Amino acid sequence: MKRVLSILLCLMLCIPAAAAFAEESSAVAQGFGGEVRVTVSIQNGKIISVTATGENETPGVGSRAIEQLPKMILAAQSADIDALSGCTVSSNAVLKAAKEAIAAASGTETAAAQVIMTPGTYTGRGAGYGIIGQLALDVTVDETSIVSITVNDPNRETANIFQAAVDLLIPRIVGNQSLSVDAVCGATSSSNGIKAAVADALTQALSAAGTDASALDNFYKPIEKNAAAHETINVDVVVVGMGAAGCAAAMSVAEEQAANGTEVSVLAIEQAGLYGGTSSLTGSPMGVNPTEYKTEYNGGEDYVDAEAFRQDWYAYADGDAKTEMIDLFIDNSGDTIDWLVYDHGFWFCQPRKEKETEFRVCMDFVFDGKKEKGYEYPRAFGNRVEAVSSYFDQLVADYTALGGRYMLETKGTGYLTDETGSKVTGVRAIGSDGTEYTINAGAVIIATGGFAANKNMMERYVTEPTGVATSWPIFGYTINDGAMIEAAIDDLNAGVYNIDMVPVSHYNSIASIMKDYPVTIISDKLDSRWNYPRTKSLNDVPMSFAIEPDGLWISAQGKRTVNEAAFHVSWKLGANYWSLWGQDTIDTFRENGFPTVTSTRAFGQGGFDANTPIPEMDEILSKCIDMGTLYKASSVEELAGMIGVDTETLVAVIADYNAACESGVDAMGKDAQYLHPITGENLYAFKCINYTYGTDGGLDVDLDLNVLRTDGSKIEGLYATGYDCSGVLYNSNKSYVDYGGSALGWAFTSGRLAGENAVRYIAE
Numbered sequence: 001m002k003r004v005l006s007i008l009l010c011l012m013l014c015i016p017a018a019a020a021f022a023e024e025s026s027a028v029a030q031g032f033g034g035e036v037r038v039t040v041s042i043q044n045g046k047i048i049s050v051t052a053t054g055e056n057e058t059p060g061v062g063s064r065a066i067e068q069l070p071k072m073i074l075a076a077q078s079a080d081i082d083a084l085s086g087c088t089v090s091s092n093a094v095l096k097a098a099k100e101a102i103a104a105a106s107g108t109e110t111a112a113a114q115v116i117m118t119p120g121t122y123t124g125r126g127a128g129y130g131i132i133g134q135l136a137l138d139v140t141v142d143e144t145s146i147v148s149i150t151v152n153d154p155n156r157e158t159a160n161i162f163q164a165a166v167d168l169l170i171p172r173i174v175g176n177q178s179l180s181v182d183a184v185c186g187a188t189s190s191s192n193g194i195k196a197a198v199a200d201a202l203t204q205a206l207s208a209a210g211t212d213a214s215a216l217d218n219f220y221k222p223i224e225k226n227a228a229a230h231e232t233i234n235v236d237v238v239v240v241g242m243g244a245a246g247c248a249a250a251m252s253v254a255e256e257q258a259a260n261g262t263e264v265s266v267l268a269i270e271q272a273g274l275y276g277g278t279s280s281l282t283g284s285p286m287g288v289n290p291t292e293y294k295t296e297y298n299g300g301e302d303y304v305d306a307e308a309f310r311q312d313w314y315a316y317a318d319g320d321a322k323t324e325m326i327d328l329f330i331d332n333s334g335d336t337i338d339w340l341v342y343d344h345g346f347w348f349c350q351p352r353k354e355k356e357t358e359f360r361v362c363m364d365f366v367f368d369g370k371k372e373k374g375y376e377y378p379r380a381f382g383n384r385v386e387a388v389s390s391y392f393d394q395l396v397a398d399y400t401a402l403g404g405r406y407m408l409e410t411k412g413t414g415y416l417t418d419e420t421g422s423k424v425t426g427v428r429a430i431g432s433d434g435t436e437y438t439i440n441a442g443a444v445i446i447a448t449g450g451f452a453a454n455k456n457m458m459e460r461y462v463t464e465p466t467g468v469a470t471s472w473p474i475f476g477y478t479i480n481d482g483a484m485i486e487a488a489i490d491d492l493n494a495g496v497y498n499i500d501m502v503p504v505s506h507y508n509s510i511a512s513i514m515k516d517y518p519v520t521i522i523s524d525k526l527d528s529r530w531n532y533p534r535t536k537s538l539n540d541v542p543m544s545f546a547i548e549p550d551g552l553w554i555s556a557q558g559k560r561t562v563n564e565a566a567f568h569v570s571w572k573l574g575a576n577y578w579s580l581w582g583q584d585t586i587d588t589f590r591e592n593g594f595p596t597v598t599s600t601r602a603f604g605q606g607g608f609d610a611n612t613p614i615p616e617m618d619e620i621l622s623k624c625i626d627m628g629t630l631y632k633a634s635s636v637e638e639l640a641g642m643i644g645v646d647t648e649t650l651v652a653v654i655a656d657y658n659a660a661c662e663s664g665v666d667a668m669g670k671d672a673q674y675l676h677p678i679t680g681e682n683l684y685a686f687k688c689i690n691y692t693y694g695t696d697g698g699l700d701v702d703l704d705l706n707v708l709r710t711d712g713s714k715i716e717g718l719y720a721t722g723y724d725c726s727g728v729l730y731n732s733n734k735s736y737v738d739y740g741g742s743a744l745g746w747a748f749t750s751g752r753l754a755g756e757n758a759v760r761y762i763a764e
Contacts, residue, residue, distance in 0.1 A: 128193020243277025451482020
């Protein structure tokens with residue numbers, strides 16, 4: 001026994017106590033999309049590991065900070081390093097959290113310096129939603145606090161969304177003297193841009209007074225939520241969501257109740273800080289031969305053969321949609337247009353054909369850049385976003401004038417049911433201040449915009465054309481998390497319809513947009529659609545390589561399945577794809593420029609000019625490699641390993657493509673002018689993505705828009721509209737229809753009908 005104790009004692013003495021254990025600590029900071037957590041381990045005074053997580057940071061942008069900065073901190077043995085270019089907000093969050101974690105783990109926590117600023121007004125800049133340039137704010141301070149914040153230059157923020165952030169976020173920053181206030185839901189990018197700009201201005205004010213930069217930490221004091229508050233609300237109908245479907249549903253309920261002579265008792269709730277949703281960013285609803293409209297503008301003549309249109313849609317659906325729901329939409333969409341125009345002050349252009357269809361059913365919103373000749377308009381409308389926002393303002397004003405109520409920044413979290421669980425009797429919700437709501441209602445209408453922002457649901461349900469389930473990056477509204485759809489499925493046994501189909505995708509892009517080069521405004525004339533001037537920048541070059549039809553596009557699995565020059569095809573490659581190029585073509589473009597201009601204005605860029613030499617080509621490509629959006633290899637085999645595809649598959653695809661380039665005949669049908677072989681000393685693969693507006697599939701509904709269970713029975717008191725149920729119209733093996741305006745037209749139409757049906761249900 002003594003011998004054993006002696007051995008143990010010897011071993012203990014031989015191991016230094018400090019070397020036996022590592023101290024670990026974590027800290028959290030606010031990133032671009034949400035919380036960023038950094039965990040640091042320190043042993044013997046040395047940082048031995050750094051990890052960072054931030055699930056809501058933008059893929060390809062903020063995610064770079066999550067992936068790369070921990071390695072850089074570990075190598076530098078310090079968090080006092082520069083932020084990564086192009087993802088400043090996410091970088092600063094990682095570095096701030098890392099500094100706190102390092103201090104805690106090493107036992108060297110120190111208080112921030114005292115705030116002493118030189119009074120005055122400072123202009124701060126920060127990256128918001130706008131792709132090119134940064135927004136600017138004028139921040140006035142006294143010696144110790146923020147006095148006021150005003151907008152200097154909104155740059156290219158989306159007008160209605162940015163205004164919500166200005167109206168809601170800025171007063172909270174000033175009132176709390178803190179940048180830790182939550183971003184305005186639905187305006188996260190603009191909110192973070194405002195926070196970054198204020199932080200920039202405060203840093204200038206502190207520096208002017210000679211104060212240590214750590215004093216800025218005093219403006220990140222945490223904000224306590226009002227977690228204990230609770231409120232009960234009783235109404236006849238509650239509408240969850242205030243996009244097109246929700247606003248139409250709420251308006252319809254109020255009108256029906258008023259027409260019936262009953263008290264208007266309807267509440268609409270919206271988790272964002274503004275109403276309009278994705279619909280306020282789009283341009284055209286579908287309307288089939290609106291009666292009053294065609295009488296006024298088309299001599300009473302139909303714009304389209306409704307029966308031929310119906311049969312064409314049936315053929316597209318190929319038995320996969322509910323034909324009775326297609327009929328419901330086609331037969332009521334015209335009445336919905338008349339309702340919006342003649343009852344609520346909307347303005348639409350006459351129906352047009354979408355690019356590859358023969359049916360005049362797509363009705364563009366009127367805005368100052370989209371007015372038809374020969375018509376008199378009552379007012380200025382502004383650009384498209386401003387005009388559409390004004391239409392929603394009118395609809396909501398009409399709604400409240402009848403007695404309807406609404407609450408913004410209020411998120412639906414689940415359902416209330418009767419004792420049997422068979423009937424929905426209301427919803428649970430939570431406000432931005434932490435207040436919990438019990439909303440009792442005779443009927444519930446959900447209009448939450450689908451589930452594209454719910455990564456788990458996307459991976460659970462949506463299968464790409466490539467056979468892989470994955471989430472898709474979102475263009476526009478990023479809060480449609482499908483919480484009420486998921487709750488209906490999991491808690492109410494709701495059935496789904498075509499929930500697995502590909503989401504609505506109209507735009508493709510380079511995975512991470514370059515912002516390194518200056519931007520030149522080459523036209524004083526604003527683009528009337530987006531209110532952007534025509535610009536030129538070397539930042540556009542990587543985007544051009546991603547979407548130019550001259551490239552070879554392959555899926556994440558290495559397969560070529562599309563004619564790159566065809567209309568609306570990139571979605572077939574899935575959420576992520578690669579654009580391949582050879583050194584010979586790169587050299588040609590360096591000397592002669594791109595043969596065509598591919599517009600990228602949806603992302604705030606103008607498209608690089610055609611036939612313009614690019615002497616900076618090698619520098620740009622090097623930056624792309626550093627950003628993780630480009631891989632360069634000297635052989636097909638090496639490239640396959642870099643981008644994670646099967647070598648034999650990639651070898652065969654490139655060989656087939658090069659043969660097509662040589663013969664001028666492509667099996668996919670691409671015209672010879674776009675065929676450039678993948679040849680030369682090096683091969684290049686640009687990492688690309690397809691953006692989505694929202695999901696197509698959703699809950700199963702009947703002709704009343706009543707949600708159905710998996711066995712086909714009705715869930716009494718629950719209705720679904722818009723993206724939440726649009727799968728009933730489509731084919732799960734195809735994409736969104738090409739007629740134009742289907743999603744927005746269905747949102748308005750299903751919302752209007754659901755409101756009428758909910759009032760009827762309560763009355764019965």
